[in-house]
Amino acid sequence: KGSASKVAQILPAYEAFEPALALLRQGDVVAVPTETVYGLAGDATNGTAIARIYEAKGRPRFNPLIAHVSDMDMAMRIGLFDPLSQKLAQTFWPGPLTLVVPLKPDANIHPLATAGLATIALRMPRGFAARLIAAFGHPLAAPSANTSGRISGTSAQAVAADLGGRISLVVDDGATPVGLESTILKVEDGKVRLLRPGGIAAEEIEAALGTRLERGAKGIEAPGMMVSHYAPVAGMRLDVGQVYPGEALLAFGSKRVKGADRAAMLLNLSPLGDLREAASNLFSFMQQLDRTGVSMIAVEPVPMQGLGEAINDRLARAAAPRNGS
Ligand code: TXA
Ligand code: MG
Numbered sequence: 001k002g003s004a005s006k007v008a009q010i011l012p013a014y015e016a017f018e019p020a021l022a023l024l025r026q027g028d029v030v031a032v033p034t035e036t037v038y039g040l041a042g043d044a045t046n047g048t049a050i051a052r053i054y055e056a057k058g059r060p061r062f063n064p065l066i067a068h069v070s071d072m073d074m075a076m077r078i079g080l081f082d083p084l085s086q087k088l089a090q091t092f093w094p095g096p097l098t099l100v101v102p103l104k105p106d107a108n109i110h111p112l113a114t115a116g117l118a119t120i121a122l123r124m125p126r127g128f129a130a131r132l133i134a135a136f137g138h139p140l141a142a143p144s145a146n147t148s149g150r151i152s153g154t155s156a157q158a159v160a161a162d163l164g165g166r167i168s169l170v171v172d173d174g175a176t177p178v179g180l181e182s183t184i185l186k187v188e189d190g191k192v193r194l195l196r197p198g199g200i201a202a203e204e205i206e207a208a209l210g211t212r213l214e215r216g217a218k219g220i221e222a223p224g225m226m227v228s229h230y231a232p233v234a235g236m237r238l239d240v241g242q243v244y245p246g247e248a249l250l251a252f253g254s255k256r257v258k259g260a261d262r263a264a265m266l267l268n269l270s271p272l273g274d275l276r277e278a279a280s281n282l283f284s285f286m287q288q289l290d291r292t293g294v295s296m297i298a299v300e301p302v303p304m305q306g307l308g309e310a311i312n313d314r315l316a317r318a319a320a321p322r323n324g325s
């Protein structure tokens with residue numbers, strides 16, 4: 001029974017709208033493009049749909065999901081917005097920003113979606129996902145469309161290769177423009193805390209707020225922020241000064257490290273050193289290098305400014321020891 005294998009259909013976005021809507025109405029899941037990464041979407045008000053998301057991802061139940069909304073009215077029916085959260089929503093929505101806010105007691109969200117927390121992560125995406133939510137009329141719970149602990153899918157093909165045996169539809173709208181998951185913020189005691197660096201650089205948020213973000217873990221924060229995440233099969237060596245024989249190289253910028261000419265395969269995140277381009281290439285390049293079967297991927301240094309913070313965060317998770325997670 002449980003192992004009945006599906007084969008996901010990949011449909012171009014212009015043909016997929018009604019089929020996607022039909023699946024959501026049945027309480028089923030569908031992989032949809034957003035501007036950050038592909039999401040595995042289901043009705044956030046329907047416990048069966050949420051259970052299917054966790055099941056398809058193989059995700060631990062205690063890891064809560066982001067509820068995606070199509071407009072501010074929908075967001076305010078779910079969460080309580082203090083003035084700072086309101087300002088952040090006004091400035092950056094729709095876009096790659098997730099806000100963690102107190103969950104309204106009367107919000108129509110299934111508790112499995114929040115893993116029973118009193119707060120909820122909300123995001124207003126762009127593109128196909130936004131139109132789908134508006135037509136559906138309910139928020140969509142959508143984690144990144146990947147098996148738990150693996151690289152987030154940034155193309156329909158990558159999603160189908162990973163989850164295709166467990167879901168029935170992947171909506172194809174090409175490679176996602178941002179390529180990294182959303183930045184997650186939480187306002188506490190009038191201060192804005194960065195829970196996860198992501199598609200909007202911290203500097204851009206600080207400029208809009210006129211204050212610095214609080215950093216560093218505190219309490220349970222993002223329960224899903226397990227250290228080992230986004231893991232390719234190969235090992236990862238970061239900030240390398242040299243490539244050893246047999247290693248693949250994930251490069252950045254115009255200057256190559258020693259031994260680069262002998263790398264088993266070389267992909268450059270951005271030859272011109274553009275961090276946006278690097279972010280959009282990161283996951284698909286890690287997957288391509290991993291598919292060569294090398295045992296180690298060497299990674300050149302990526303600067304910490306702007307989106308470099310989120311890129312380095314994902315690289316560090318991919319390089320973390322895998323045992324027990
Ligand atoms: O760009 C994105 O954010 C993508 C697209 C599909 O929207 N979604 C995504 O979802 O990255 P996911 O589930 O892979 O990551 C959401 C993160 C998890 O680490 C989870 O623990 C955290 O958000 N989170 C969810 N609810 C939370 C809450 N109430 N408090 C703190 N962290 C929360
Ligand atoms: Mg994820």
